[in-house]
Amino acid sequence: EFAKIDHHRALRTGFPEAIWGPGKTPEQIAQIMQTMRQRSRVVMATRIEPAVYDQVRSLVPDAVYYPMARICAIAPLTLTPVHPGTITLLSAGTADLPVAEEAAITAELAGFQVQRLWDVGVAGIHRLLNNRHFVQTADVLIVVAGMEGALPSVVAGLADCPVIAVPTSVGYGASFDGLAALLTMLNSCAAGIGVVNIDNGFGAAVLAGQILRT
Amino acid sequence: EFAKIDHHRALRTGFPEAIWGPGKTPEQIAQIMQTMRQRSRVVMATRIEPAVYDQVRSLVPDAVYYPMARICAIAPLTLTPVHPGTITLLSAGTADLPVAEEAAITAELAGFQVQRLWDVGVAGIHRLLNNRHFVQTADVLIVVAGMEGALPSVVAGLADCPVIAVPTSVGYGASFDGLAALLTMLNSCAAGIGVVNIDNGFGAAVLAGQILRT
């Protein structure tokens, strides 16, 4: 009995308790998914490499895979939004996509409508400004950025809604595996930003969903 | 012309751009407050020591002072909530009160209803459990904690709503001026938590207000 599944919060919040993949064998992941599906329409596991998925699928044949997001899930074929409102996602660079997609797919699996806007980092500010109506009309924003992590500050200055900032480990040298981006976001001059852990796209989506349901 | 006041966001979000007190002279603070009051019903300055307030009041006679919160404001005598919903605030220890009150007064000045629950740290978990109905019925939660900063994790596990975590610099030794509490909150196993900067009660209140208005 190596895991006590926490159904309480999943039931209350509408979000399935996701399985954290790293450090678990494909067999363990498959076994927990099979147990969870008895109670939950949608079951998901994060940080799943393609080779792990291949082994999980041989045990859970209807498990699907979102390669960019590295998410393996048991879910309906088409993900129709079941909650009102939209979660608008921005990412600064191409290399931030795995984290941004982890957030996007998590939100979609939980029944939310998602709007994606990728590669709008501040070093070419016109890319953001050309899309500012998406920012200004958003219900809640998730902003994903590595390197210097400056995008949430600019976005929060343009937006009227809550901003969730996700630092990523993208970068090198003095990025210190995402620390630079994390500190940037915590020190933002623009109030109204909530920060999650480095690379935590999943947590950002859960927070965004709870905000929309408030 | 040492300051460009940013009215845009204040107008859009309903929150006044608050004045950050440290490093400004009482004269500068008073001058900015007088300029701002021409456009905004409520004007506030944070991190104001009592002696600074005394000097500001001689220039802005109707400025009031909230000593625990260290906020100086021009505001209506009684703060009646103008927005629906309640912001529920929890603090872990007595020493966290200045930060917790900075959040509470900011929220009240911005027109929100506030519910306070102080000194419910996890080392005496019955104090929190005895008050769990406040947590379970909250619209949005602000959780303030220093030292090990573990309170938001426990609270988020009990709550159905968004949780804003505020680490404080309360502690000594390996608390490293709030770093320990900050890391704890960023690493919480309970998804759905947005973290703000160490001691940033103001920012937490702005984020909570934007969530309620979503």
Place this chain on the structure above:
Amino acid sequence: EFAKIDHHRALRTGFPEAIWGPGKTPEQIAQIMQTMRQRSRVVMATRIEPAVYDQVRSLVPDAVYYPMARICAIAPLTLTPVHPGTITLLSAGTADLPVAEEAAITAELAGFQVQRLWDVGVAGIHRLLNNRHFVQTADVLIVVAGMEGALPSVVAGLADCPVIAVPTSVGYGASFDGLAALLTMLNSCAAGIGVVNIDNGFGAAVLAGQILRT
């Protein structure tokens, strides 16, 4: 003559001086085990990967292996407790099990009775509260947690006995390989907690054993 085995403390404390596996060849480990068994009923080596064990066993045929704990030992077939009292072990998450089992097996090899309680992290506090009688009747507690490492604070608030806290390197991003959990435990508001190094299940068991023998 590359190693001076320290029998003194082992004799005095009843704990065998364990071999620290990393950086030693299987041949060196086997050789030290053969030397040690001449004086000690139980001989153990920690942080042994399965492939290393396979090579050690070809040289020490009666060596047994505890895969979850990554311990290789020469020991009696059944481990009967020889000391009074029980060491109660708690872990926060599934991924903390290797460290928790390193503590558990070390304690059992040293002749102590062990009680295991896995996956009772604070984000689902009911899991701990449902088992609080184990905590309240314990003789000594070892609490293992990664990520935010908050479990020892809550446990120490419920317990009457000494608490040994073991941070693990489980986590990602701002967990900084266990630093976050370590700081959390050192800063606990609940006095009466002794902290050991990150992932040091072995050391925690030794300390717990010495406490029981006090």
Place this chain on the structure above:
Amino acid sequence: EFAKIDHHRALRTGFPEAIWGPGKTPEQIAQIMQTMRQRSRVVMATRIEPAVYDQVRSLVPDAVYYPMARICAIAPLTLTPVHPGTITLLSAGTADLPVAEEAAITAELAGFQVQRLWDVGVAGIHRLLNNRHFVQTADVLIVVAGMEGALPSVVAGLADCPVIAVPTSVGYGASFDGLAALLTMLNSCAAGIGVVNIDNGFGAAVLAGQILRT
């Protein structure tokens, strides 16, 4: 209602919940002491500067002061041990005395017998070796050291009982306010050491007391 006093654990563990002095006014400290004395034979506050004590005494006339330990207490005139066993305290240098005495007085106020051995740092190892019988016959050891913090490692190698290591902020330059001593103690090769926060003499005494009562 700024503080929820936690009587539960104090009752269970025999230790009074001590008041943490920093950040509280003398009036607040006096008020909490008066409330606590209604339930507890011994009431104590830590990190009290002499000037603060002077003000507390004008409100709580029978409060006594231990200047080296910086503790203010309501306590019987003579502290007679009420528990069996002895807590043996070692300190490495003269500058570590405030922390070592915080531990010693806390233990005495809680009813334990205390044995002090000051200024036996490892750079003059004969000072420790000349006193090794105190170490070898101890029931539980508290070892306090700043700078390089090496004393607990040597002591634990000589002792048969649990060792509680207390790093202090004594030092300069690369001691980084106690970080060096803290890391030294966490990395000790001698298993059986539990570490508490930098300068946390109080917590070490509580843990030692709980070990003696196990």
Place this chain on the structure above:
Amino acid sequence: EFAKIDHHRALRTGFPEAIWGPGKTPEQIAQIMQTMRQRSRVVMATRIEPAVYDQVRSLVPDAVYYPMARICAIAPLTLTPVHPGTITLLSAGTADLPVAEEAAITAELAGFQVQRLWDVGVAGIHRLLNNRHFVQTADVLIVVAGMEGALPSVVAGLADCPVIAVPTSVGYGASFDGLAALLTMLNSCAAGIGVVNIDNGFGAAVLAGQILRT
């Protein structure tokens, strides 16, 4: 003979070797200024508090003081530019002004034309965009920012000329005395940025001057 003045580089580069004020007595500062004036038209000392200036002036009566920049200098009454080109300075917030003015006055004392643009931080991006022609027509840019330090990234994306980024120690909590802003600037996605030490307005001006003279 406590100081070996380095005339070589001053002669070659056109910049006087400025005196670093901290840790020197007013008498020492005055004495070095008197020695230097024999060779250099302009002599300057940085990080001079008003009270230090008062004492220096009693020994060097024609020394002038720039209070915002905290610079004390022997210089011609009016500073006429002697080099072609303009150094354009931007600062993010009001609290960054001392560092920004240290750069501006240093540049003016060295004979450069200076253009100032204060309080154009990224959280209200319209303030920068309204002034983008200054950025787009600049010869060389010095961008000063504390807190999250994101301004240089946005500016460098708009500019065609070299950008010198100056992080300031303005901020609190996770700004870690300017570390956050420093890391942000080093990790900027916009190539073409050279970073100087935290609060080093002087060094930024020297570099900008050398660029203009290239």
Place this chain on the structure above:
Amino acid sequence: EFAKIDHHRALRTGFPEAIWGPGKTPEQIAQIMQTMRQRSRVVMATRIEPAVYDQVRSLVPDAVYYPMARICAIAPLTLTPVHPGTITLLSAGTADLPVAEEAAITAELAGFQVQRLWDVGVAGIHRLLNNRHFVQTADVLIVVAGMEGALPSVVAGLADCPVIAVPTSVGYGASFDGLAALLTMLNSCAAGIGVVNIDNGFGAAVLAGQILRT
């Protein structure tokens, strides 16, 4: 649509927006290169391992490779300088060459004349002094160093022109992957140094080019 190519700045500054290789597949790199070549005479990708280049070349047959610089480019066969002035590059040790060559090739691809001076670290200062005329007659200097990173300080003391300092991750132990060299360069006593990120040869070349075009 995973990438929004930023032609604006490339057009304005004369530098192509280079492709950052890590985390992109060879197919993605080839595809972006093909798109970019429609607008730009020179297209380049950095941090390309030989095996990645082999795959890119099968899709972009005329892509060339600079193995020491780890750059893959579409460029004219011979790189003739098109801008006046020379970028002088110094490196401290043999192991710094990949970063130094990244800077050199980037500059040459952008049309600048380059002068290389390798292995002139400060521990054998005669190697630098024997070549001081290169330093003293330079238009702009790029100085690359790992380990203690002291070379830029000495060079800037000899030079009259702007110095761009590039710390490298060369070293071990307390070099902390380039942090030591980075701090050395930021703290240089010689004013007039602009620092870029650890291992950022590319960014140094872009800055040097912008300086030459000022």
Place this chain on the structure above:
Amino acid sequence: EFAKIDHHRALRTGFPEAIWGPGKTPEQIAQIMQTMRQRSRVVMATRIEPAVYDQVRSLVPDAVYYPMARICAIAPLTLTPVHPGTITLLSAGTADLPVAEEAAITAELAGFQVQRLWDVGVAGIHRLLNNRHFVQTADVLIVVAGMEGALPSVVAGLADCPVIAVPTSVGYGASFDGLAALLTMLNSCAAGIGVVNIDNGFGAAVLAGQILRT
């Protein structure tokens, strides 16, 4: 009995165990000095502020004071060298003098001949090169530097004798109170350098003395 004086090593090494001043009252310092003088010709205390010295002198009338070195001592009026050889001391800047003089006076009090060479930092390398014969003919070198701390690397490359490097806390911003200089010295490419703690002029002199006596 708060201090156990360690005569052993003093007798063996010829160096008096010096008193570390910070955290001791003037009375304690005077008392330890009086005790020590009964056995030792020379008695010294370090890090003594002028006001502390004034109080010590009222209790130990023949105590002398070296204000730049912040050392208070009982010593013969003239310090005649009693050991063969010379300790050559170099410092990088004027602000490093207190640490450099702590080393110089310690060495002189212990009976060594001292040669001082101040303000020869690497940013003006001719200052060092003009004095290279002092370096090349030295018996042992102590090199003191703050900020970037690069001087020991250059000196060790010119010298044939052991080099002791002393980082100082002189600097600001990214010097992090001497950490930058410390890391520079530990990472020096020039082998043959031993590093002591930040600001530890005393320890450097002891090590130099022991080297001369080898």
Place this chain on the structure above:
Amino acid sequence: EFAKIDHHRALRTGFPEAIWGPGKTPEQIAQIMQTMRQRSRVVMATRIEPAVYDQVRSLVPDAVYYPMARICAIAPLTLTPVHPGTITLLSAGTADLPVAEEAAITAELAGFQVQRLWDVGVAGIHRLLNNRHFVQTADVLIVVAGMEGALPSVVAGLADCPVIAVPTSVGYGASFDGLAALLTMLNSCAAGIGVVNIDNGFGAAVLAGQILRT
């Protein structure tokens, strides 16, 4: 021309300039060795893995290999000491041997007599005390330790000669790859210790040799 060999210092100091192996191809190492042997009786390369040695030997047939020290050298068959005096080497644990042997072989190759004493860490202090005559009669000591790194402090308290402390990266968790041991050694209460970089056995041997030749 990728490397400028520095013969100057080698000639002056009697130590060959060793080749730093990491990041060089076997061909480059062989080529530099062949060039160096024309001037130097002994040529050595450090941090050479066995597989690299195999390739070097095919190009330099008389190159020998010291596997524990990971050194490849061209050297006389038997290493007869050519300098007076002995370098005494101590190591704390078995895992520190590669670093300790790097120091020992370097010293022997340079013509010094070496005395080895392995596995005498402070957690079993009798192992050191049983060998204290080696310490007390040494000419110069090199002390190698990982984990908590406490051995140099104890040794320096027993010795009369200079102590060179070498922290190693041996350890886990809060050892932070040798940082804990490094800080311990820098903060030692025993004056007369010079510290080198983490794992820098080579540099320690060079310093010891220079001390013996003083």
